[in-house]
Amino acid sequence: MYRDRVRLPSLLDKVMTADQAAALIQDGMTVGMSGFTRAGEAKAVPEALAQRAKQQPLKISLMTGASLGNDLDKHLTEAGVLARRMPFQVDSTLRKAINDGSVMFIDQHLSETVEQLRNHQLKLPDIAVIEAVAITEEGHIVPTTSVGNSASFAIFAKQVIVEINLAHHTNLEGLHDIYIPTYRPTRTPIPLTKVDDRIGSTAIPIPPEKIVAIVINNQPDSPSTVLPPDDETQAIANHLIDFFKREVDAGRLAKNLAPLQAGIGSIANAVMCGLMESPFEDLTMYSEVLQDSTFDLMDSGKLRFASGSSITLSTRRNADVFGNLERYKDKLVLRPQEISNHPEVVRRLGIIGINTALEFDIYGNVNSTHVGGTKMMNGIGGSGDFARNAHLAIFVTKSIAKGGNISSVVPMVSHVDHTEHDVDILVTEQGLADLRGLAPRERAKVIIENCVHPSYRDALLGYFEAACARGGHTPHILREAMGWHINLEERGHMLAAG
Amino acid sequence: MYRDRVRLPSLLDKVMTADQAAALIQDGMTVGMSGFTRAGEAKAVPEALAQRAKQQPLKISLMTGASLGNDLDKHLTEAGVLARRMPFQVDSTLRKAINDGSVMFIDQHLSETVEQLRNHQLKLPDIAVIEAVAITEEGHIVPTTSVGNSASFAIFAKQVIVEINLAHHTNLEGLHDIYIPTYRPTRTPIPLTKVDDRIGSTAIPIPPEKIVAIVINNQPDSPSTVLPPDDETQAIANHLIDFFKREVDAGRLAKNLAPLQAGIGSIANAVMCGLMESPFEDLTMYSEVLQDSTFDLMDSGKLRFASGSSITLSTRRNADVFGNLERYKDKLVLRPQEISNHPEVVRRLGIIGINTALEFDIYGNVNSTHVGGTKMMNGIGGSGDFARNAHLAIFVTKSIAKGGNISSVVPMVSHVDHTEHDVDILVTEQGLADLRGLAPRERAKVIIENCVHPSYRDALLGYFEAACARGGHTPHILREAMGWHINLEERGHMLAAG
Numbered sequence: 001m002y003r004d005r006v007r008l009p010s011l012l013d014k015v016m017t018a019d020q021a022a023a024l025i026q027d028g029m030t031v032g033m034s035g036f037t038r039a040g041e042a043k044a045v046p047e048a049l050a051q052r053a054k055q056q057p058l059k060i061s062l063m064t065g066a067s068l069g070n071d072l073d074k075h076l077t078e079a080g081v082l083a084r085r086m087p088f089q090v091d092s093t094l095r096k097a098i099n100d101g102s103v104m105f106i107d108q109h110l111s112e113t114v115e116q117l118r119n120h121q122l123k124l125p126d127i128a129v130i131e132a133v134a135i136t137e138e139g140h141i142v143p144t145t146s147v148g149n150s151a152s153f154a155i156f157a158k159q160v161i162v163e164i165n166l167a168h169h170t171n172l173e174g175l176h177d178i179y180i181p182t183y184r185p186t187r188t189p190i191p192l193t194k195v196d197d198r199i200g201s202t203a204i205p206i207p208p209e210k211i212v213a214i215v216i217n218n219q220p221d222s223p224s225t226v227l228p229p230d231d232e233t234q235a236i237a238n239h240l241i242d243f244f245k246r247e248v249d250a251g252r253l254a255k256n257l258a259p260l261q262a263g264i265g266s267i268a269n270a271v272m273c274g275l276m277e278s279p280f281e282d283l284t285m286y287s288e289v290l291q292d293s294t295f296d297l298m299d300s301g302k303l304r305f306a307s308g309s310s311i312t313l314s315t316r317r318n319a320d321v322f323g324n325l326e327r328y329k330d331k332l333v334l335r336p337q338e339i340s341n342h343p344e345v346v347r348r349l350g351i352i353g354i355n356t357a358l359e360f361d362i363y364g365n366v367n368s369t370h371v372g373g374t375k376m377m378n379g380i381g382g383s384g385d386f387a388r389n390a391h392l393a394i395f396v397t398k399s400i401a402k403g404g405n406i407s408s409v410v411p412m413v414s415h416v417d418h419t420e421h422d423v424d425i426l427v428t429e430q431g432l433a434d435l436r437g438l439a440p441r442e443r444a445k446v447i448i449e450n451c452v453h454p455s456y457r458d459a460l461l462g463y464f465e466a467a468c469a470r471g472g473h474t475p476h477i478l479r480e481a482m483g484w485h486i487n488l489e490e491r492g493h494m495l496a497a498g
Numbered sequence: 499m500y501r502d503r504v505r506l507p508s509l510l511d512k513v514m515t516a517d518q519a520a521a522l523i524q525d526g527m528t529v530g531m532s533g534f535t536r537a538g539e540a541k542a543v544p545e546a547l548a549q550r551a552k553q554q555p556l557k558i559s560l561m562t563g564a565s566l567g568n569d570l571d572k573h574l575t576e577a578g579v580l581a582r583r584m585p586f587q588v589d590s591t592l593r594k595a596i597n598d599g600s601v602m603f604i605d606q607h608l609s610e611t612v613e614q615l616r617n618h619q620l621k622l623p624d625i626a627v628i629e630a631v632a633i634t635e636e637g638h639i640v641p642t643t644s645v646g647n648s649a650s651f652a653i654f655a656k657q658v659i660v661e662i663n664l665a666h667h668t669n670l671e672g673l674h675d676i677y678i679p680t681y682r683p684t685r686t687p688i689p690l691t692k693v694d695d696r697i698g699s700t701a702i703p704i705p706p707e708k709i710v711a712i713v714i715n716n717q718p719d720s721p722s723t724v725l726p727p728d729d730e731t732q733a734i735a736n737h738l739i740d741f742f743k744r745e746v747d748a749g750r751l752a753k754n755l756a757p758l759q760a761g762i763g764s765i766a767n768a769v770m771c772g773l774m775e776s777p778f779e780d781l782t783m784y785s786e787v788l789q790d791s792t793f794d795l796m797d798s799g800k801l802r803f804a805s806g807s808s809i810t811l812s813t814r815r816n817a818d819v820f821g822n823l824e825r826y827k828d829k830l831v832l833r834p835q836e837i838s839n840h841p842e843v844v845r846r847l848g849i850i851g852i853n854t855a856l857e858f859d860i861y862g863n864v865n866s867t868h869v870g871g872t873k874m875m876n877g878i879g880g881s882g883d884f885a886r887n888a889h890l891a892i893f894v895t896k897s898i899a900k901g902g903n904i905s906s907v908v909p910m911v912s913h914v915d916h917t918e919h920d921v922d923i924l925v926t927e928q929g930l931a932d933l934r935g936l937a938p939r940e941r942a943k944v945i946i947e948n949c950v951h952p953s954y955r956d957a958l959l960g961y962f963e964a965a966c967a968r969g970g971h972t973p974h975i976l977r978e979a980m981g982w983h984i985n986l987e988e989r990g991h992m993l994a995a996g
Contacts, residue, residue, distance in 0.1 A: 098971050104937035120750050122935045184848040189687030252618050344842040350682040374970030416914035421607055437620045439602035472872030473596050478984050482976045
């Protein structure tokens with residue numbers, strides 16, 4: 001059943017139960033696990049670990065690619081397993097533990113975790129747990145639906161547990177391109193100059209003797225929870241597509257635009273769907289996660305090639321794509337997140353980066369992570385890797401939230417993840433603000449005019465004008481700058497009367 | 499006298515007065531001028547422009563490499579010439595005009611200005627004014643003490659005015675390495691893998707017919723105003739050098755450390771001076787500006803090679819270095835700021851970036867630019883180019899300012915230029931905080947314990963503990979977060995009683 005999946009015979013005697021493998025993980029260890037945007041995470045071993053921790057106190061420092069599926073972060077949190085967690089998460093139970101201070105969360109640019117490991121600035125994983133489609137004749141690991149940080153974790157860890165997941169088709173083999181930057185001070189350029197370049201190997205090369213356990217599993221990835229487009233996300237997509245058309249007309253973009261990156265989530269997905277009806281052709285993606293819309297765009301003939309670090313699909317799309325992967329295989333590659341998000345490559349390719357903001361302010365600073373400046377939502381993810389070096393750094397959000405109690409455009413953001421230096425274009429369903437080449441006072445006018453919900457526009461303009469009257473390159477009234485957030489916290493509406 | 503400096507004879511008839519050349523600059527034009535850290539700026543033409551504008555209203559959009567010397571920004575501001583200015587400045591008169599809203603200032607990462615020009619996201623310069631040591635037989639321009647953005651400005655502009663400055667030694671020729679990234683979508687890797695690689699040409703290659711005027715000048719660069727080390731800057735240097743020693747002992751740095759970048763200013767200069775007495779050897783620099791300390795370190799045999807975009811020296815050092823440049827020439831290179839600051843190269847080389855903070859907060863966010871969240875000081879400069887991709891992103895500042903009325907460590911910074919994601923090490927004269935791998939609550943403890951002035955420590959700890967009691971990944975009390983800045987603004991001291 002699994003013998004064709006463990007192709008180095010000497011490793012067959014490492015096959016054991018998840019409980020047995022999980023027993024290799026000891027209290028206080030640092031563990032690196034596969035998994036990125038709820039795709040390709042090791043499933044059986046972390047679940048066994050959570051079960052064991054119910055009997056026997058156990059704390060680990062857990063690093064992954066990005067978010068895990070199958071409620072693993074929830075179960076690990078509930079069992080009290082997580083002392084430390086990096087670099088990203090999306091689980092509501094874990095989020096609560098992060099915000100009450102019981103789990104230490106290190107929120108990182110997704111391209112940087114393994115760079116810091118490589119330089120021993122973070123503790124190397126004692127053990128890696130990697131989901132695989134197969135182990136090759138050489139003992140190399142073929143990842144499943146994500147690469148994430150798996151390759152470097154397996155290379156850095158002293159011991160590696162492999163979870164062979166029979167639920168994944170063997171046709172995933174060949175999809176991956178594993179390239180690891182060389183060590184400094186003799187590092188050479190990353191030899192990737194086109195989105196469809198293949199520069200590495202199709203499996204993770206480690207000495208097979210590092211594989212200390214193989215667990216056979218048969219549990220699918222969690223399906224994507226991305227919502228279909230609604231009126232607002234459709235409006236955002238339309239504003240953006242109109243903008244792209246104007247850029248093409250102005251000669252600043254070619255008809256095939258530039259390699260597209262879209263953050264996970266409903267708005268970015270809507271934008272990608274919107275491209276289906278657009279005049280653009282021969283599109284490419286250089287992104288993190290490939291979602292339903294990637295394959296819809298390929299089917300429509302609009303998208304020529306997609307490079308990512310993971311594939312996360314809805315139930316609707318899952319069987320069709322993975323059951324017919326031959327149809328897509330020459331148009332797809334999955335890379336380590338260090339490469340999918342690498343500043344060197346992002347700057348070279350000149351991507352169009354589309355990411356979701358939690359809120360932004362009148363000067364173009366973006367908060368992607370902290371509700372009320374305090375509570376962590378998910379993490380910065382790859383948004384900073386892309387926005388800093390993109391040809392176009394675009395942030396999208398609906399102009400209001402919670403039935404209008406919250407304006408996503410505020411006088412001063414309560415937390416900054418992307419500074420005004422790194423933000424080119426802001427879009428809400430109200431419209432699009434093009435901030436390129438503008439000074440802060442000019443940015444404010446364009447943002448207030450185009451992006452703010454009408455119910456907040458006068459108040460925001462009032463703040464801006466009063467601040468300008470006091471002066472400054474970036475005019476603010478410090479006594480009022482956080483007033484909207486304080487109102488929300490204390491009275492439930494950003495403009496509640498005092 | 500200047501015939502040996504204009505070596506393409508057909509250009510000799512372009513020699514004219516500064517007034518005549520300045521007349522080519524018309525109202526409403528976008529002008530790109532040489533100049534970086536007050537080194538190598540065109541001098542005669544902008545001065546003539548300022549004089550002319552006293553008679554005849556004239557507004558231009560001015561872009562440079564970075565700051566200009568010889569009070570040019572002051573004179574241009576006083577004459578009302580500047581409608582727009584980018585990407586950096588250090589002049590008090592211009593600063594005032596920026597802050598009262600009469601000059602629109604676009605504060606940019608220094609590696610990005612020409613990238614945005616190349617993609618037509620900013621208006622291309624109509625005319626470039628470039629200071630030169632000489633014009634070659636091919637009509638190419640040999641820059642003087644800075645490269646900055648001069649090469650790309652000359653390439654993008656329709657017309658070029660060259661200022662031949664006889665005050666600069668001709669021995670500067672050969673020092674420069676002009677490399678311009680190729681156009682997307684066929685851009686290739688920047689082939690620089692060592693600080694001393696030469697990858698370009700020694701002069702700026704443009705068609706000679708673009709040179710519309712040559713002005714002969716004889717006016718030196720302004721001398722550096724960097725202050726000598728004092729007790730506090732010396733203490734900062736000592737903390738940092740002790741830290742480097744620990745990093746070497748831990749095997750995370752080699753004995754020659756990593757290529758060093760140091761922002762302009764007295765603290766960074768003190769740190770570089772401190773290396774003179776250190777056990778480190780065979781050091782290299784990959785920086786923007788090369789200051790006195792660079793040459794002191796070379797003379798002491800500690801520094802093997804320095805790559806920069808400009809050389810800015812004190813009166814003490816100027817004649818000695820430029821008069822004896824042969825002594826240094828094989829250990830020096832000046833590059834375009836796009837290359838000296840390029841994320842691709844910074845990440846590849848793994849530099850140690852040392853830059854000055856105006857203030858930072860207990861979670862490690864850094865404000866480099868805005869006093870009280872509102873008033874522009876100088877600009878972000880290259881600090882973001884380096885900090886984001888550095889092996890070590892270090893920010894330094896004295897713990898208090900204005901006789902103790904201001905703490906440089908605050909509950910929440912009033913403006914964010916570098917987010918907690920991009921800051922590894924913070925240093926004041928009080929001590930050093932190593933933030934690597936820490937969650938926000940852990941960062942706060944380390945920062946308060948090590949960096950804060952004793953007169954502010956209890957108050958900051960009190961804020962942090964009260965905020966933690968309310969919860970959050972990054973605990974804040976929004977009603978109090980800006981309280982210290984408001985106190986300062988209203989009562990002259992950050993802890994003044996309400």
